[in-house]
Amino acid sequence: MTMFFAILFYLAFAIFIAGVAYKIYDYARTPAPLSIPTTPAPITKGGVAFRMFREVLFFESLFKGNLWIWLFGWLFHMALFLVLIRHLRYFTEPVWGWVAFLQPFGMYAGFAMAAGLAGLWGRRFLVERIRYISTPSDHLMLALLLLIALSGLGIKFLMHTDIIAVKVFFLGLMMFDIQPLPSHIGLYVHLLLVALLMIIFPFSKLLHAPGVFFSPTRNQTDNPREVRHLAPWAAQIEKN
Template sequence: MRVLTTAYALLFYFATIVLVAGLAWRIYEYATVPAPLKIPTTPAPTTRRGVIFRMGREVVLFESLFKSNKWIWLFGWLFHVALAVVILRHLRYFIEPVWSWVVFVQPFGVYAGFAMVVGLLGLWARRFLVPRVRYISAPSDHLMLALIVAIGLSGLGMKFIARTDIVAVKAFFLGLMRFDVQPLPADPALLVHLTLVALLMIIFPFSKLLHAPGVFFSPSRNQVDNPRERRHLAAWAARMDRQPGE
């Protein structure tokens, strides 16, 4: 038991470091890539406030995807909303006492688990059933979807089939946060679920899933459509303007 607990403690410390450092580095890369042109997708807002509202609709409602393809939007939006609820439900393992609104979310999180898997299966089926999407789908695309589906199914399995000691699980994760590692239950379903989650944390910063923070740095979404009113000048171009000409 002690060896198992230590192994999973080290695994999650490593996964957390990779996730945080990887995300920080990729966000830094996104933020420092120059945008030499004004390329907002039109019709685009002409004010900064309009850009904020547009970005909000894009992040919360997937507005452009809704306009493009209703079926993909349905499964994609269902998955992302359900995933958000599931993550909120899992906050109870990392806080003590549990906040009242987290308690309120708990029953909805169970249904969200089913919705998350349904949304994922719909998106996965698209990669088999739509010829042009099947043609461009790489093995990594299927493996990523399989990984997240397996996480969802293993989590639901622990809820309805192979239950585990969630009090001990919470003590384990609170102990990790306090650097006071507590014993982890050795239930196979739990170990499979945690292994898959740690694997996702490790590969997330290097995968296509990184569109989550990347959308905020997309020049086609975050730029104001005012090329006539204001000259767009990238930082590197501004430095060239300040240099004496030949």
């Protein structure tokens, strides 16, 4: 199974990087023909930067729109952030000091991550208007993320594996020096789910992660009286 997972993660990583890079390029070149910031909006670029900071870190607009969705969504994303930080120990040697410091927080953040996902998935069954607009892909994405969280918690607290060997395996992948992966069914399931997520991430709704930075309702200044908004393609037409 070592060679299978080595090839799988090389493939998943390549698809993930290429797919996300292309999507970001596509977002960046998509014109914004109108000035449409959601008001009240900042009138300076500094204000826009601060607004984006609040949006990315605190989910400000979601907080104003629906407290329950904000609670589960923010809980999931912040817990996921800590979990990802915790997993950096498998890719660094020696482990960075701040990563080592956050290890206990990342360990229990897995429970918060699962709870947040359960809440987000539950609303797609319990809230009628959300249930009506939910698609199979919405359920599959949440199921995949929840299975990743639960399988990771299972490895940590129920089905222990040789994490030193796991780290050696991933450090070896980074150096193109493939090392044996521990034989552990729980680990296989967890890694398979993670690789699947990496492969489908660039083509799914989960890509809102980088997409939020290209949202014209968030990244534009509210200065239509002072500055004329002119899309590049419109400027080209005027020149002709």
